[in-house]
Every structure is written in C-alpha cells, then in structure tokens.
Amino acid sequence: MSSLPSPFLRAQQALKENSGRTIVVAGPPLSGKSLLLDEVRAMAKEWSARIVELRGSYRSRSVPYGALDGLNPGNPLLPVAGTDGDGDDESAGPPNVPMAPMAYIPDRLPRSRRSRGDRSRASFLGQPMRERSANEGDPEAYWQQLLTEFRGPEPHPVAILIEDGALFDPESREFIVALSRKARLRPLLIVVALDTSVAGYVAWEDSFLGRGDVDWVRIPDALPDAREAHRLKAIFDDLPAVTQRVVGYVGLLRGSVGEVVLSRVARLNYPQLAEALLPATGVGVVKVQDGKVIIPHLAWIRLVADLTPEKQLREMHLEIANALAALSPEPTLARRIEVARHYLAWFPGPMALKHLLEAGDLSLHLEAYDTAEELFADAITCLPSLQASERTSTEPELRLLHAQSLFCSGRLDEAETELREGFTAALKAQLHVEMVAEWMEALVLTIRVVGPRPSLTITLTELADRCHDAQWTEIEILLQSLIAEFEWERNQPEKAREESRRAGALAQGLTPGHLQAIGLLAVGLARIEGTDEEQELAARFLSGARVLFSRSRRWELDHLAGDLEARLLEQRGELQKALSQRQQAIPNLQRQKLLSVELYHHLAIAGTLLDRRVTSGVDAALDRARTIVETLHLIPPSPCLLRLWMLEGRQRSLNEETSVARDRWEAVAEEPVSDGIPRLRAEALIRLALLEHSSGRPDLGDAYIAQLAEPELASAIPAAWKPSLGGLAELASASEHGGAPLPVVPTETKRRDSQGRERPRREPVGDR
Numbered sequence: 001m002s003s004l005p006s007p008f009l010r011a012q013q014a015l016k017e018n019s020g021r022t023i024v025v026a027g028p029p030l031s032g033k034s035l036l037l038d039e040v041r042a043m044a045k046e047w048s049a050r051i052v053e054l055r056g057s058y059r060s061r062s063v064p065y066g067a068l069d070g071l072n073p074g075n076p077l078l079p080v081a082g083t084d085g086d087g088d089d090e091s092a093g094p095p096n097v098p099m100a101p102m103a104y105i106p107d108r109l110p111r112s113r114r115s116r117g118d119r120s121r122a123s124f125l126g127q128p129m130r131e132r133s134a135n136e137g138d139p140e141a142y143w144q145q146l147l148t149e150f151r152g153p154e155p156h157p158v159a160i161l162i163e164d165g166a167l168f169d170p171e172s173r174e175f176i177v178a179l180s181r182k183a184r185l186r187p188l189l190i191v192v193a194l195d196t197s198v199a200g201y202v203a204w205e206d207s208f209l210g211r212g213d214v215d216w217v218r219i220p221d222a223l224p225d226a227r228e229a230h231r232l233k234a235i236f237d238d239l240p241a242v243t244q245r246v247v248g249y250v251g252l253l254r255g256s257v258g259e260v261v262l263s264r265v266a267r268l269n270y271p272q273l274a275e276a277l278l279p280a281t282g283v284g285v286v287k288v289q290d291g292k293v294i295i296p297h298l299a300w301i302r303l304v305a306d307l308t309p310e311k312q313l314r315e316m317h318l319e320i321a322n323a324l325a326a327l328s329p330e331p332t333l334a335r336r337i338e339v340a341r342h343y344l345a346w347f348p349g350p351m352a353l354k355h356l357l358e359a360g361d362l363s364l365h366l367e368a369y370d371t372a373e374e375l376f377a378d379a380i381t382c383l384p385s386l387q388a389s390e391r392t393s394t395e396p397e398l399r400l401l402h403a404q405s406l407f408c409s410g411r412l413d414e415a416e417t418e419l420r421e422g423f424t425a426a427l428k429a430q431l432h433v434e435m436v437a438e439w440m441e442a443l444v445l446t447i448r449v450v451g452p453r454p455s456l457t458i459t460l461t462e463l464a465d466r467c468h469d470a471q472w473t474e475i476e477i478l479l480q481s482l483i484a485e486f487e488w489e490r491n492q493p494e495k496a497r498e499e500s501r502r503a504g505a506l507a508q509g510l511t512p513g514h515l516q517a518i519g520l521l522a523v524g525l526a527r528i529e530g531t532d533e534e535q536e537l538a539a540r541f542l543s544g545a546r547v548l549f550s551r552s553r554r555w556e557l558d559h560l561a562g563d564l565e566a567r568l569l570e571q572r573g574e575l576q577k578a579l580s581q582r583q584q585a586i587p588n589l590q591r592q593k594l595l596s597v598e599l600y601h602h603l604a605i606a607g608t609l610l611d612r613r614v615t616s617g618v619d620a621a622l623d624r625a626r627t628i629v630e631t632l633h634l635i636p637p638s639p640c641l642l643r644l645w646m647l648e649g650r651q652r653s654l655n656e657e658t659s660v661a662r663d664r665w666e667a668v669a670e671e672p673v674s675d676g677i678p679r680l681r682a683e684a685l686i687r688l689a690l691l692e693h694s695s696g697r698p699d700l701g702d703a704y705i706a707q708l709a710e711p712e713l714a715s716a717i718p719a720a721w722k723p724s725l726g727g728l729a730e731l732a733s734a735s736e737h738g739g740a741p742l743p744v745v746p747t748e749t750k751r752r753d754s755q756g757r758e759r760p761r762r763e764p765v766g767d768r
Contacts, residue, residue, distance in 0.1 A: 007370075017675065027194075028225055054070045186667065239285070255295040352379075375399065396439070400422040510615055564583065
C-alpha cells in the first residue's frame with residue numbers, strides 16, 4: 001500500500017475518473033512537505049500528467065501575480081512520463097509544448113491622470129510601491145486554455161504543484177483559489193504546500209474555509225534532524241533513569257500532557273513526579289506550565305521516542321493505553337483512537353484489534369471516513385495474532401467494514417479489491433448466510449450512491465455468481481438488486497428488468513422479510529418508467545416492500561423504498577405529493593445519518609423546484625447535496641454527482657452565470673462513453689445547445705445537437721423531449737440560457753384516478 005496520505009490516493013482515483021482534487025499540505029519547517037511533493041510529482045508522471053511547478057518567495061510576494069511565473073509560455077510544462085525532453089519518442093505521449101500565455105487584464109491596472117512612467121514609486125510612508133508582474137491574468141481565461149489539455153486527441157491530466165505557498169502574494173493566491181473551484185470538473189490536481197510558521201498560511205486557510213472539495217494534510221511535527229538528535233542524546237544520557245522514563249512518556253503523549261494523566265501513567269504521586277521532572281526542566285528538555293508538562297521544541301518529540309530502547313518503548317505504550325482507558329470511562333473518538341494506537345504500538349493483537357474496531361465503527365458513524373479507513377487497515381494487521389477459528393469469523397466482517405470506509409473515502413479500486421477479499425473470506429469460513437447478509441446491507445446503500453462503474457458492475461456480477469453457486473440466496477438478492485439499478489442508470493431497461501426478475505424470483509423462495517422486500521424493490525424500480533399497468537404493479541411492489549421493512553424494523557432500507565416511491569410519484573406527474581414525501585423524510589434521515597439516501601431526496605427536491613420555477617428552497621437543497629457529495633467523496637460516474645452538476649448548472653444559468661453553467665454541463669457531456677450516464681449526458685447536450693443558441697453562437701449549438709444522434713444518447717432521451725429537439729434554436733430565447741425546464745409536449749396517455757375516471761397523463765421533466 002502506498003505511503004501517501006489518503007487525500008492523495010483519493011486524488012489518484014479521481015484523475016482516473018476524469019475528475020480532480022485540491023490538496024493543501026500544511027506543516028512547520030523541515031516537516032517533510034517537499035518530500036511529499038516529490039512523491040506526488042513522481043506519481044503525477046505515472047499518470048501521464050503535465051506538471052506545472054510554482055513557488056512563492058520573499059522577493060516576489062510583494063509583486064501582484066508574481067508567484068505565477070510557471071504559467072508563462074517561457075516556462076514550459078514538464079514532459080509527461082516516458083519522455084526525456086528531446087521529442088524523439090513518438091510513443092511517449094503528447095509533446096512537451098508550453099502552456100498558452102495568460103490573458104492580460106489591463107482594466108484592472110490602476111488609473112491616473114499621469115502616465116505610469118511619471119507615477120511616483122514610493123508610498124506616503126516612504127516604502128516602495130508594489131510593482132506589477134507580467135503574469136497578471138484572469139483565472140477564467142486560463143481555465144479555458146487548460147481545457148485544451150483535457151480535450152485534445154491525447155487528453156491527459158494536469159498537476160499544479162505549489163511549494164512555499166505561504167509566500168504567495170494575495171493576487172496569485174486568489175488566482176489559484178479561483179482555479180481550484182473548477183478542479184472537480186476535470187482531471188486537474190492542485191497541491192499547495194504551506195509553511196505554518198509564515199503568516200501567509202492564515203490567508204490560505206481563510207480562502208479555503210468551508211470548502212468540502214479541498215483536502216488538508218496537516219503535519220504537526222518537524223522531521224528529526226541528525227545534529228539536533230546528537231545534541232539531545234548528549235543531554236538525555238545525563239538524566240537519571242526515572243527522569244528519562246517520564247520524559248519518554250511525555251514524548252509518546254505528543255509532547256504535551258496534564259500532570260494528572262502523567263502521574264497516573266508513570267505511577268508516581270505529585271511530589272515524586274516533580275522530583276523526577278526537576279533534572280529535565282533544569283536543562284530545558286521539558287517545561288511545566290499551567291498544569292501541563294510540555295516538550296518545548298517540536299523536533300524533540302520524535303527524537304525522545306528514538307532514544308528509548310524498543311522493548312521499553314512497547315511497555316510504555318501499554319502503560320499509557322491502560323492509564324488512558326482507566327481515566328476515560330466515556331471516551332471521545334479522539335481518546336478512543338489514541339488508546340487504540342498505543343495498544344497497537346505495544347502489540348498488534350486482540351486488545352489492539354478490539355479498540356481499533358470500536359474506534360473505526362464510531363468513525364464511520366461520525367462520517368470521518370479517512371480516519372475509519374486507517375483504523376480498519378490497522379485492525380487487519382492484527383488478524384494474524386488471532387487463533388484460526390476466531391480469525392476466520394472476524395476477517396470477513398472486518399474486510400467488509402474496510403471496504404465500506406474505502407468506498408466512502410473515494411478510493412474505489414481498493415474498495416472493490418477489499419470487497420472481493422471479504423467475500424472470499426466469508427465463503428471460506430462457511431459463515432451463516434444471514435450474518436453475512438446483515439454485513440452486506442450497510443454496503444448496499446454505499447455502493448448504490450457510488451454508481452455504475454464498469455469495473456464495479458463486473459465485480460458485483462462475479463460475486464452474485466459465486467453466491468448462486470454457494471446457495472447464498474439472501475446475498476444474491478442484494479447484489480442482483482444493485483445490478484438492476486446500475487443497468488437502469490446506464491439506460492439498459494431490458495437488462496434492468498431481467499436482473500430485477502431474477503431478484504424477484506429468488507425472493508419468492510424466502511420467508512416474508514426484509515430480504516424478500518429487497519427483491520420487490522428491484523422489480524418495482526425496473527418498472528417505474530414503464531406503462532401505466534407496470535407503474536401500478538411497481539406501486540404495489542413498493543408498498544409491500546415498505547410493509548415488510550417496517551415489520552422487520554429495517555428503517556434504512558425502508559427509507560430506500562421511500563425514495564423509489566417518490567420517484568414513481570414524480571414519473572406519474574404527482575410532483576407536489578412527491579415533494580412533500582421527500583421533505584418529510586429528510587429529518588429522519590439526518591437523525592439516522594443515512595447520507596446516501598438523503599442525497600437522492602435533496603437532488604430530487606431541487607430538480608422539482610427548478611422545474612416548477614420556484615426559487616425558494618433550491619439553494620438550501622443544492623448546498624446540502626453538495627456537502628453530502630464531498631463528505632462521501634463521490635467521483636464520476638456517480639449519478640448523484642453528475643445530477644448535482646446538472647442542477648447547479650441550471651441554477652447558475654438562471655442567475656445569468658452562464659460560464660459556470662457551461663463548465664458544469666460540459667463536464668457531464670464530456671464524460672467517457674463507457675463511464676457516463678447516457679440520460680444525463682443527453683440532457684447536458686440539450687442544455688448546452690440552448691445555452692449556445694441563446695448566447696448567439698448557433699454553430700456550437702448545432703454541434704451539440706448533432707452529438708445527440710449517437711444511438712446510446714438518442715435512446716436515452718425521454719420521449720416527451722424528442723418532438724422539441726428540431727426547434728431548439730427557436731426555443732432558446734425562452735430557455736433562460738438552458739436553465740428553464742426542457743420543453744415538453746404533453747401526451748394524451750390515459751390513467752384512471754382513485755374513482756376509476758380517466759385523466760390525462762403528463763410526462764415528467766428534468767433531472768430524473
């Protein structure tokens with residue numbers, strides 16, 4: 001497994017899926033930030049990414065846009081992986097050509113009656129005026145130039161690596177911050193290294209405040225220095241043995257600990273503790289301040305542990321873990337993690353495994369998915385210490401929990417691998433099928449929101465076949481229901497119905513319960529967009545599933561059935577009833593922390609309000625949906641992420657922010673055919689055509705309409721939209737730059753109401 005922190009592994013996965021990330025590495029001087037950037041640089045070359053390197057400096061931080069020299073055409077991008085700069089290797093990737101020059105903005109230059117040559121170069125305080133750099137530019141114009149890197153005949157990612165970002169001038173910083181807002185839309189990686197000892201670090205933190213799409217990697221301590229280690233060793237060797245031990249405890253407790261905790265850990269009363277600390281305080285190794293014992297130099301915290309013999313160090317970790325556990329009868333998550341880490345450092349055995357599992361499970365509940373992944377990964381290292389019988393029953397659950405945390409951390413390839421490992425371990429152990437099905441239920445909601453990735457669909461199909469061979473019918477139903485929904489999302493209705501029929505047939509052989517209800521859900525989902533008779537059948541299946549879920553008290557699955565019921569109401573045109581049902585479900589979902597179901601509700605609410613031209617409530621729904629998307633670290637082709645971009649584009653176009661809307665719709669429309677969601681790609685192309693026609697660019701609009709002729713896209717267009725496609729140019733003026741509801745021709749298909757009377761049925765619109 002890579003030594004890089006989780007945000008970088010998540011970024012690596014995102015770049016593979018045509019999306020990007022922004023990562024901030026913050027730490028004190030000599031903490032290893034540059035080494036981390038070196039690893040990222042090497043990894044970026046493996047991704048065949050073009051690399052732009054920027055660096056702040058004391059000299060240029062007073063020059064506006066002075067830190068952006070690396071974006072100038074005179075400083076070409078680094079070659080992609082496999083090139084040596086001579087241009088002779090034709091198979092090495094795109095040629096090493098410089099980035100296009102940045103667009104100048106002369107209107108932003110200060111104006112005066114005097115010419116610039118005559119202007120004074122000193123301020124009223126006598127300090128030199130800030131000069132202006134030739135880099136002055138517009139991040140929007142630079143973004144348009146970046147798009148050529150992503151769209152060319154040989155598209156490739158772009159990585160912007162920034163060292164000493166705390167020394168950036170304000171204008172350069174704001175340029176990068178503005179560019180980072182678009183990173184998720186394309187394979188663009190932005191990594192900023194910040195020195196926390198420089199005042200400019202705070203400005204970056206303020207600029208990224210509240211940004212869920214920005215990952216932070218915080219390095220608390222500096223790396224050990226050989227000269228400092230030699231000096232500390234000379235001081236440490238002269239201390240008494242009891243003092244060395246107490247100082248060692250302080251170092252293992254992260255360099256700052258209260259006297260009460262230290263007394264309990266060292267098993268010394270207060271006079272004995274004060275006597276033991278006196279030699280260390282006399283030479284400045286520690287200091288006592290406000291009831292805390294502190295190692296004053298951050299670099300010494302790691303060095304103190306290195307000066308302690310390994311056997312003694314493990315014993316000290318055990319003593320610390322026991323003391324902290326005794327002092328915390330109701331521990332917080334941070335304390336649980338601290339205790340688990342100390343037990344793991346003592347011995348990767350059953351005691352460490354117990355505390356790691358408890359901390360990891362709580363981290364999942366609190367939506368700290370990166371932390372949960374690290375804890376479960378550490379717990380897996382404890383499995384060899386268990387007895388064979390205990391290991392076979394523990395490993396499947398642990399690996400499935402680890403898979404769930406990996407899915408929610410955006411590391412999908414690793415999650416699929418762990419899912420296979422968990423299934424293999426469960427089949428090998430011949431565990432009871434109901435137990436494994438209970439573990440899988442939590443994964444169903446998580447995998448559903450991840451979306452129909454081709455590799456994930458193949459994995460689920462393989463696992464379903466293995467369950468069929470092992471006669472694990474209950475789990476096969478769970479997997480078949482997921483496969484059916486994935487096929488439905490990919491506009492394969494016949495395949496979806498086939499998979500749903502298989503799930504329904506399997507469910508018939510089970511006793512009435514929640515697993516049988518999942519088969520009913522699969523059958524209902526595949527018929528939501530069918531004929532009136534099929535929709536009536538879907539309504540009965542969904543209603544029956546909700547009864548079974550409530551009887552078995554499976555509320556999380558009942559919420560899933562509620563989402564499908566609301567979809568059916570929307571398809572029937574009963575928008576107000578569906579809207580009320582979704583709004584009523586959200587408080588319960590938030591209490592139960594079912595983010596993956598809540599997200600579908602918020603997206604549907606925003607879509608319904610936009611279709612009804614109601615502005616109140618749209619912003620709140622999209623803001624919450626955006627928060628959930630970033631919390632779950634969703635990447636394309638997640639249908640929820642792509643729907644969010646579609647709806648955000650509509651919202652921005654209605655607010656006359658056409659460039660922002662265009663970026664989002666283009667990101668959806670340009671998803672690879674193998675990964676994209678055809679229905680959303682088709683809608684994005686239609687809205688782009690309307691936008692370009694309304695903006696006076698009919699050639700671009702016609703080009704988008706021509707793309708709709710692709711068979712996969714043509715079949716994904718709802719029948720209600722097709723009569724209007726030939727007249728989009730005429731409809732563009734009333735489309736509000738493509739953000740209004742798409743024009744729909746009402747159909748006269750008849751449905752019967754509750755009194756048996758026929759009433760006209762109107763096709764639904766938009767973002768379904």
